[in-house]
Amino acid sequence: MSDYKMHLLICSGTGCKASESEDIINSFTSLIDEFGLEDEVQIVRTGCFGFCEKGPIVKVLPDNTFYVRVSPGDTEEILKEHIVKGRTVQRLLYTDPVTNENISDSKGIGFYKKQIRIALRNCGFINPENIEEYIARDGYMALGKCLAEFTPEETIQEIKESGLRGRGGGGFPTGLKWEITRKSEADQKYVVCNADEGDPGAFMDRSILEGDPHSVLEAMAICGYCIGADKGLVYIRAEYPLAIERLKTAIKQAREYGLLGNDIMGAKFNFDIELRYGAGAFVCGEETALIHSMEGLRGEPTFKPPFPSVSGYMGKPTNVNNVETFANIPVILNKGANWFNKIGTEKSKGTKVFALAGKINNVGLIEVPMGTTLREVIYDIGGGIKNGKEFKSVQTGGPSGGCLTKDFLDTPIDYDNLIAAGSMMGSGGMIVMDEDDCMVSIARFYLEFTLEESCGKCTPCRVGNKRLHEILDKITKGKGEVEDIERLRVLSSVIKDASLCGLGQSSPNPVLSTIANFENEYLAHVNDGKCPAGQCKALLKYEIAEDLCTGCTLCFRNCPVGAITGERRQPHFIDQSICIKCGVCFEKCKFDAITLT
């Protein structure tokens, strides 16, 4: 690397910064200066390595040595030993927790195996608008092999053996779904790709369609071959203009190359794909509602059975799979079911993409094998909690998932474990909350979402969720009573039990899981009139400590509503009936005389 012989890559992500990485950089800088190595060694600040649990991290190039938990006091040793003498500082190396061996090269560290990109394999790697780049990565090879060498039954068998389950949230075995649709006899069948990604914060489907649209097209064609359909439809929300554009380009290119259309690869198999636009209603992710929406009807679910596999779009057998599910298909067929089913847990095979969001350092899209623990995702990959705050809860499964506590951090993630823990996989949203988040407010927030997104067809969801929200709102406003908690529990259980579709059946999850895991917070609200996280404005109280107040009048002059009174150089007072709890006085006071309770 040109003039420099060595590079010191030092993490300056939030987590490592909080643990003195800036001091390490400063220390190295002065040491390098001292030793006259300015022209030999360059210090590079990097983004978060994601391995914050072991931070601060210093990586030495070109030999790729990976030092963990480095402190400013270690810099001299690294410089003298490693940089000057070329000897690795053993005590700062990562120790493999299983073998207890020190590992110097980062490639050997298990952490970097925590993410395996299957569904996202091409995202960020190929140009999504160039079909040749997809083909170069074995694109359409799975389709070609199926058409040339395998019967639909054999292909379905391979998918079944892979153990792939629906990534849209339900977790229904994909191969089985295909088999049922294949066995439904009809003159016309359809393959539908559910790209109506609606969970707040989840965007893996969009990323796949934007970054690797051909993988979905190829999988849909394979599905069409398997179930006996010649028509595919992608139901995509109109709010995804880029994904739509990329899909359109991809479909056009695939047609030009003869990979969609009539007599694909000389196998007498016809398949073509069209787009259908949704208006972004959350409930249209439910497959019967999705189908109604595609038919031009109001997007609301109908009772199952009949399942779409038997009677779906236009009353014909229809196989509906989600984007991420489809994106896995070509890889499974190329690498074999046995390659795929070695990844993951007993009942959940392969990987899952999660959209990490909330109070976490590395917000983004990750893909991990099933069975990875929440702790690994949040701390190792996500880089831990922002600003060094304390982890409080993680919400998985979108608005209808549950909020899990730190007790669940070591739970291996798969469909069944999450349900057992009171949450769900959903489409893979993962929102991390810290000590500043009020769980009652969180539950209210999610209810607000389901309230707006309910189709209104069935009573429990239409009216029940409204009442849940009203009770939660009452509690956050300090007007709750202890009976409200039981009322929430009972009503939630009826809504779960009696609602028509998955939306209603899961909408009370945030309420039930927060009551189960954070009942104390609820009790604090209703019994003590306090919000432990300090989020519920109505429950906050700003007061001026007489002994600390100097009567500087700064708070008086800044209060926007004139709630503060007092003479110059005399203690001031806040009139609680006027105070709007904006917190300006609290910020302005130079004498810490204003307290928040």
Added chain:
Amino acid sequence: MDTINLTIDNKSIVVKNGTTILEAASGIGVHVPTLCHMKLHDLNIENKPGGCRVCVVEVEGRRNLAPACCTEVAEGMVVNTHSIRAINARRTVMELILSDHPADCLICAKSGNCELQDMAHQLGIREIHYQGEQSHYREDTSPAIIREVDKCIMCRRCEMMCNEVQTVGVLSAINRGFNSVVSPAFEMNLDHSVCTYCGQCVAVCPTGALTEVDETGNVIRALSDPSKTVIVQTAPAVRAALGEEFGMEAGTLVTGKLVASLKQLGFDYVFDTDFAADLTIMEEGTELLNRLSKHLSGDKDVKLPILTSCCPAWVKFFEHQFPEMKDIPSTARSPQQMFGSIAKTYFADKLGINREDLVVVSIMPCVAKKYECGREEFKTNDNPDVDYALTTRELAALIKISNIDFRTLPNETFDNPLGESTGAAVIFGTTGGVIEAAVRTAYEIHTKKELPRIDFAELRGMEGIRKATIDFDGFPLKIGIAHGLGNARKLLEDIQAGKSEFHAIEIMSCPGGCIGGGGQPYHHGNAEVLKKRQMAIYQEDKNKVIRKSHENPYIIELYEEFLGEPMSEKAHHLLHTEYFDRTE
């Protein structure tokens, strides 16, 4: 497998494959409560969105409760319809519905006839544990129907009737979540929509969300105004249903009591719309024969088939949906309007009073009649031929208000000259009746022979679309019959496509014809009620001495004294009308 073995409430039963839990349970006397579900057997009308969730039952091994109305039975299924879990869910659901429903039951138009009220009673709801915000919407008043949307419980029955049965497409669910409600698009008013006012939405609404415009107050005022002569006409279907409002068995004919009650209410003359129905046959039958003879003489421009025009909702339907075909229906006014027209000319002259001093009230099984009598073309100097149209239900209310014990009333007879009618007129009240009446007269006029038989069984029944060929002395007259506007649409589309084989088609908007009209006592989803009314109508026909319209002596007198002959200029002026393109 044709049969399924299952257990419901500890009873083992065998039912046909495809049966729902609800049907299977009712077979063994277990009545699972339902609210949104409605099934009119034989009419092919069913509403089962599975939305209200009142009918949820516990099925062993299932994670969630199952709606009995739309869950099909399965082999070995074990159902408990009254487990604590099911009862609790059902009652909670009911409380939730009530928590978003105005509690003005005491003064609600539907009080005493409300399925929601009944259900709250049945489930023993004494307290609503989940109070909160209630939905509020603007009340929508049209010439015939009032939408009090606050009372909508999203059962979607009206939506199903409007879209699937009538194919009118005005009502549908709008908005989402708590704000969702059934409404015309963009929450516009009914009178700005293509609503036909058929009133089938009103007929099936379980609550007071959809009701007719109440005119009883206006009628009471008119009756107590000494300067007015108030006369009344009653439609054929009313006499076969009114008794139900007083606890009588469906299908009880109450013609005599009906007349007695109207006299006791103080109407100066009690006449019969049936008289005008006979008049309609004279005009419409003649029109049919005119078109037919032109057709037979090779006139290529003559419009055939001819369509009946007695039903105001049907008229409004084709004015909106098929305006290019507005020259096909008969130009004959409906019996209600013919009556009004004759009353305010011929009869007012006889009494020697101005039309303004004569108030014509009609008792109709229909809500669209309210709209019809307000149409501009049926007014002279802004004075309508028919002043007020009351539904059968409103008449019942009027009788109750006036302290009349309907059940003990003696039988009385209609006044003359506008009260005499034939059996042909009576059967106007059921699907197939108008065309049968027309055949009875047209046959004899056309063939100049006496009918060998009077009853035409081939024209009767409840099937949505029926057809028959009647031998007109060698000429096969092909007749089509449709009830329900969705069925009418099919026949119209055939005509549009040049595929129609018929010479004459009868169309009634309401399933069953006027006996199933939107203004009739509520059938609450029981199709047997409609069938019994139909049987009563045919019985009344049989009871009549005269059963052909052209043999009605007062009709003959009316033509001799006043109109001249059918389709005369005067008849044209008073008894015929024109239609308008309402697509703009």
Added chain:
Amino acid sequence: MTKIKSLADLKKIRDEVQSKIKLRENSDHPEQTVQIKVGMATCGIASGAKETMNYFVEELEQQAIDAVVTQTGCMGYCYAEPTVEITLPGKGPVVFGYVNKSKAEEIIEVYIKRGKLVDGIIPVNFKTIDE
């Protein structure tokens, strides 16, 4: 372009394009070509990836630096968008985060032209299916 009419056709095209991808179009002198991939998913574009990509294209052209700038999908580091992956001739790919115009300028001046690393590298932390 020819239509793919069989599995053999597909394999042939794959082999052709694979070498092409490896050498990134400028197959005459691959050693001298800089390859730049800009993450152009919605998250990237929302954070200004389009401007970044345009800047690279224009600036490299102006400075006559032989480079191939392409777009790609989301690399998953959404917190650090826009992200850009740069492969210098003979070197492994390096991902930079928060690449706005001034960062791009720095990358061109310091990394591309002089081979010195600059701050803001995003360590790649996943395995691909090929590993």
